[in-house]
Amino acid sequence: MYEFKFDPVEMHPCTAQLRTEVREFLRVELAQMLPQDRAKTWFGFSADFSRKFGARGWIGMTWPKKYGGQERSALERYVIVEELLAAGAPVAAHWMADRQTGELLLRYGSDNAKNRFLPAIARGELYFCVGLSEPVAGSDLAAIRTSAVRVSGGWQVNGSKIWTSGAPHSHMMSTLLRTSGSISSRHAGLSQLIIDLSSPGVTVRPITDQTGDRHFAEVFFTDVFVPDDMLLGNEGEGWQQVNAELSLERSGPERYLSCYRLIEEFVRAAGPQASLPVVTLVGEIISEMWTLRQMSTSVTGQLSSGGTPALEAIIVKDLGSTFEQSLPPRIQAVLGAEMPPSQTVPLHAVLNYLLNASPSFSLRGGTREILRGMIARGLELR
Ligand SMILES: Cc1cc2nc3c(=O)[nH]c(=O)nc-3n(C[C@H](O)[C@H](O)[C@H](O)COP(=O)(O)OP(=O)(O)OC[C@H]3O[C@@H](n4cnc5c(N)ncnc54)[C@H](O)[C@@H]3O)c2cc1C
Structure with a gap:
């Protein structure tokens, strides 16, 4: 059989050793995985794989050590991600948090949120999804209706999100919602909250896509309580934060x-x-x-x-x-x-x-x- 190997020219000598290590890890861990399952790349899910990958220090690897990171470079992370995708590794469990929510927490999270979430993400044990789109607000994201109103000690959330990748298996959602103003206020009055998907009042309804997979879901919130320290950044500045996050995503x-x-x-x-x-x-x-x-x-x-x-x-x-x-x-x-x-x-x-x-x-x-x-x-x- 003809052997073809992903063999990109190294961008820097420091990444060669790392690439060899991660490639060997993937060769062993994914030995039994079928090509059609590998084709799912970042939508393939395996809790076991993410835990083993985290144990190697390869999730959140650019984050500070005090939050479970390795303080390694963005270039080293890039090499890891290239190898994961080339191998078709089932990375969905840790994907969103490693790619974007971790950075968001580091920049805007409360001390409690950083200490509680980042080390568990880096261990490959805590999964996040990202709730932006709603049934009548996809492309026109500023038209979202999900809202949070102030209550004693936090916020009460009502509304719904749709097409949320990973929601069926995630523990937490980083959620864009309206905390002040009205739909006509557009970008003003939007904020980001971390919502625990096991909270009373949350319903996750998986959606089957045309490949037969159920990786995304519609998520409903009915009077869901979210504590104050789950607010990311300042109230009303969610639009700017989300746009910076989308650059990491794109x-x-x-x-x-x-x-x-x-x-x-x-x-x-x-x-x-x-x-x-x-x-x-x-x-x-x-x-x-x-x-x-x-x-x-x-x-x-x-x-x-x-x-x-x-x-x-x-x-x-x-x-x-x-x-x-x-x-x-x-x-x-x-x-x-x-x-x-x-x-x-x-x-x-x-x-x-x-x-x-x-x-x-x-x-x-x-x-x-x-x-x-x-x-x-x-x-x-x-
Ligand atoms: C596989 C997958 C995973 C996803 N994961 C997530 C996720 O994790 N979290 C999340 O929040 N969302 C997620 N989404 C949702 C995705 O971001 C939205 O589907 C997308 O933003 C489009 O929104 P919509 O579906 O409401 O379509 P609409 O906004 O209704 O658009 C329908 C069509 O009209 C076109 N259109 C709309 N407005 C204009 C305009 N002004 N000018 C020209 N054309 C226009 C669009 O380009 C599109 O072709 C996911 C979607 C998919 C397919």
Whole structure:
């Protein structure tokens, strides 16, 4: 069998050893995992995997040691995430908190929230989801209706969220809601609260997507009490906080590596004697992926040095999801003509899954139309 290995040029000598360590860990831990399960990448869930991964010090690895982190660099974290995605590791349990909620807690969390949540996240034992979208407020996020009113010692929350990834298995939700003003106040009066999903008054109703998975959910809040120290930052400043958080969400390698399993299975099935159309397509794919990697690492560097590359992150997300979405049909187009069916058994299972999953790539994290509107505004075209 032809062996194809993800082998990116090291960005810095310090990451070579780390890459070898994490790759060996993944080789052992994921030895029995099927290609079609690996194709789920950051939507695959395994509590056991996240706990073992946390025990190696690879969750929250850039955070301060006093909160369970390792004080390592953003570049080292990038290498870890690349390897996880390339291997198709089931990372959903710790994904949101490691990528964004941990940073949010470090910047805006109360002492109690930081001490209570960050070490447990880093151990791979506490899972967060992110509740922004609502049934009538997706693209128009400032129109959210879920609200929190002041009560003795905290807040009382009513409303609902939808499409919340990971809600069926998460313990906590970082939630954007209205704490003052009205819907017409738009961005003013929005705040972020951490809501314990085991609180009385919370109902989580999983939603089945078209692949058959139940990774997201609708979440209802009826008179849910949230203590004061679960407020993130200042009351009324949630909009600015969420926008900074979205840059962390939009620029990582998951925006161009979601179909990596398909590329690997395609090259493996093609073998060393691949036809010219297959070789040409692989060359195109790798060069596009390489360009996206350069852009994504550049945004990561800017974020880690305190910059606010919001527009740049949006461009990575838009180009990355366009690339990812193009892969299943491009590979499908050459399969029948260039490869006999006997060569393509695991490849077809992966392709079928990604043909169904990939339409969501340009919805999650903000739709293509909305992101392009933001790019146009950034370029002062509107
Ligand atoms: C797999 C997946 C995971 C998700 N995970 C989460 C999550 O964890 N947390 C969370 O809060 N949300 C999550 N979402 C929700 C996602 O953020 C929303 O689906 C997205 O923001 C679009 O909102 P909507 O579904 O309400 O669509 P709508 O806003 O109703 O949009 C419908 C269509 O109209 C277009 N449109 C809307 N307004 C405009 C406009 N002004 N100009 C041009 N076109 C427009 C949109 O681009 C889209 O094509 C997830 C979605 C998916 C698919």
